Amino acid sequence: MxxxxxxxxxxxxxxxxxxxxxxxxxxxxxxxxxxxxxxxxxxxxxxxxxxxxxxxxxxxxxxxxxxxxxxxxxxxxxxxxxxxxxxxxxxxxxxxxxxxxxxxxxxxxxxxxxxxxxxxxxxRLFPDDKGAFILSTIPSQEDPYTVWGVISLCGLPSRLKACKSERAPLAGMRVAVKDLFHLKGVHTGCGNRAYRSLSAISVTSSDAVRSVIDLGGVIVGKTKTVEFGGSQEVTGDWSDYFYPLNARGDGYIAATGSSIGSASSLTAYPWLDISLGTDAGGSIRDPAVAHGIYGFRPSHDGKLTPNVVIPCGAEQSDNPLRPSRIIFPEEYWSDHGGVQSLAEDWVASLADWLGADKIDMSIEDQWNATKPEGISRGFFDTFNKTFIDLIYSGFWTYLADFREEYREKFASDSYVCKVTQYLWDKGRSLSETRRQEALAEVSLHNSWFLEHMLNDEETIMIVPRYKLDFRDEYLCAPELRGFDGFDSNLHASLSGVPNLIVPVGQCEYQSDITGTPQQFPVSLSIIGPKGLDVGLLGLVHDYLTAKGLPASVLTGRTAFHPSMKLNKELLA
Known part of the structure; x- marks a missing residue:
């Protein structure tokens, strides 16, 4: 045609x-x-x-x-x-x-x-001067589920033609989609040129994308992702595409995580409303923290989502969430005094508003008091390699067809960046015995975490989060970095409970770029009971409304107006 x-x-x-x-x-x-x-x-x-x-x-x-x-x-x-x-x-x-x-x-x-x-x-055509998009799209006039890839300028429809209704609550909303989702009419590239050259134009859209379109959203483009949702961190890790910019601060704060383009675009462009990402170990949550925006990983049941390699959503409840206990684990307290102080004030204010107990708990102490018999190691030592070993294994096995088909078609190996190659090498050498051990560790974590930490609908966990790294930093070779470890993201990643990133303020740093003070965003990671996703979102919304606090963030250099100070007086 x-x-x-x-x-x-x-x-x-x-x-x-x-x-x-x-x-x-x-x-x-x-x-x-x-x-x-x-x-x-x-x-x-x-x-x-x-x-x-x-x-x-x-x-x-x-x-x-x-x-x-x-x-x-x-x-x-x-x-x-x-x-x-x-x-x-x-x-x-x-x-x-x-x-x-x-x-x-x-x-x-x-x-x-x-x-x-x-x-x-x-x-209207807007430039993507932060390099967040891999391509922009305009819906087909014949089929609302099909898009055409267009020039690098992002084309946006007038909001005046939107007719919101109960069946189309997203009418007029401009939505960006991470390039791990399929979008009918354009290629899925997964952040890798070799993969894009091998794959045909998508003939169907992922279920999540179709849902957005059914609710009235307009897909305006596909955003960049690290290769296959992996672990590229700094500019030097990016070989196929330009590493997106983070608009916050002096413009050179690192933009991290695999849903990097989705976060970068939301932070930079006031004409964008929503972006879709994926999240296994923090690929939505980490970019949300780095960019000072809201990020949400919903409940899941561990099964794979059709057409996208992420866990399926679990059954949802409309019940409200009003917890009586807020766990504030000591192991995740911030090393930055301003961040920790802001988090302490916010959590104390929420607890007071709820009439809930704020519990400063040590995960290691709780583990040592309640861990199953026969386990001698501490919590973080026990689960130090659990998640990353499963990532190694998954990266190697899931992309086997891609490697084979590319070699068959082009008579050469496919190019991947050094980080992806390292993940493949580790996955290739990982034994099946170790993979089964890691799966058993997931079950162990989940049974313990859901029994002794988040053990009822009366409990939530809150962790302070911030990231102040810079895009021009150099890292050592992937094999020297050390990908082992257990961070606060992994409780939700393994157990399937919902995890919401809430931007709560900002702190000052001295920029080496501008030579002037700048602001970096500060967030809280809130983990709630499985299936109470709507309740968790409603809890935060109701609290912010009751306190007269901002329920949205700005685009550009600061998430909040520079004059806004979240202190004890404002939170009281």
Whole structure:
């Protein structure tokens, strides 16, 4: 099928239209494109006032519309004549031509381009100057589940055409998708050029992506990921693609984790609303911490999600969550005094609001008092290699078909970065005996953790989190780094309980780049009972609302306004 996309420059702004018109109504005989703003008016006793309010609302709420579209105005109304006040208002806007059609014409409000063929929706093009996207997309006009990959500028629909409803609560939301998900109409690249060259264009979308589309979301692009969701950390680890930038602070704070593009894009671009990532050991949560945004890993049952190699979601409950115990484990306390102080104040305030007990607990002490008989090692020593050994094994076995098919097709080995090669080498040499031991350790962790730590619906765990590394740092070779260890992410990764990253403030650091003080984000990791995902989200939302605290973050250099200080007085 022959398709075209036309790019139109309007002053300093750029727009795209697709090859087919979106509404066949003919308002001119000219084949040349021109601008038009469409207002859909209901019954009103004062059309001029209604138009004025709509115009103000558009300027405030839509980043696609601009006053240049008012050159020609289309009114969708059953009115057949217009008062002098309406005509004067349109003239003050610079309107040269007024058209009107009956309300039976199902035209959505907002900015358009038009010709003799009909109306074309305006898609605003924004640059990806942080390098967060692998490609941008525009939905197909024939099939809402199919997209076309377009130029590197991200094309966005007007928010004015969104009609939210109970069935489409995400209507108008712009959504970015990590390049581990399949998206019908474009390649899945998994952050690796060799994999992308081998794979065909996807003929179906992953279930999570289809769900977003069914709920009204618009997929605007696929974001970068580290290779196969692995462990690339700094610029030197990235060979196939450019390492995305983190907009926070001086712009050179490290952007970490495999859902790196999803976090980078949300932090940088106010025109983006949601991004989809994946998370095995922290691939959503770590980027959320580094970028100072919300990140959520839902409950899971350990099975694989169809079309994406991540665990399936577990059955959800709508029950509210109001815990009576908040565990604040000593082993995860922050080494940064400002971070720890902020976390202490926030957790104490939440406990006071709930009327709950804040329990400063040592995981090692709890383990030593309750661990099964026959185990002599401490908690962190017992599970030091559990997760990473399973990652080694999974990386090697899951990508076996890719390695084989690439060699068969191209008569050469596929290129992967040095970190991925190291993971493969470790996985190839890992014995089946050790893999079975690691699986047994997962079961041991889960039975103990769910019995002696998060043992009922009355308990949550909170851990302070921050990351202040820099993108221009150099690391030693992968084989010298040491990927062993157990961090707070892994409780949820192994046991399947929900884990929410909540940005709660920011601390100051002296930038070597700018030579001036800058702010880095501070977050809390909140772990809740399995299946109470909605309750966990509701708990945080209700607390923030009750305290008058921000429930959203800013884009750009700071997550919160620099003047905002989360201290005991504000949290009281």
């Amino acid at each position: 022959f398709r075209t996309t036309t790019v139109i420059e309007l002053g300093s702004k750029a727009f795209a239209i697709q090859s087919q018109c979106d509404h066949g109504i003919q308002l001119t005989e000219s084949p040349h494109l021109d601008l038009r703003a469409c207002f859909v008016l209901g019954n009103s006793t004062n059309l001029a006032d209604t138009l004025q309010k709509a115009h103000i609302s558009w300027l405030q709420n839509d980043d696609v519309f601009c006053d240049a579209f008012l050159k020609n105005v289309l009114l969708v109304t059953n009115e057949t004549s217009f008062s002098a006040s309406v005509l004067q208002l349109l003239a003050s806007w610079g309107c040269r031509t007024l058209f009107h059609v009956a309300s039976t014409e199902k035209v959505l409000p907002g900015p358009y381009f038009f010709s003799s063929l009909g109306l074309y929706c305006a898609w």
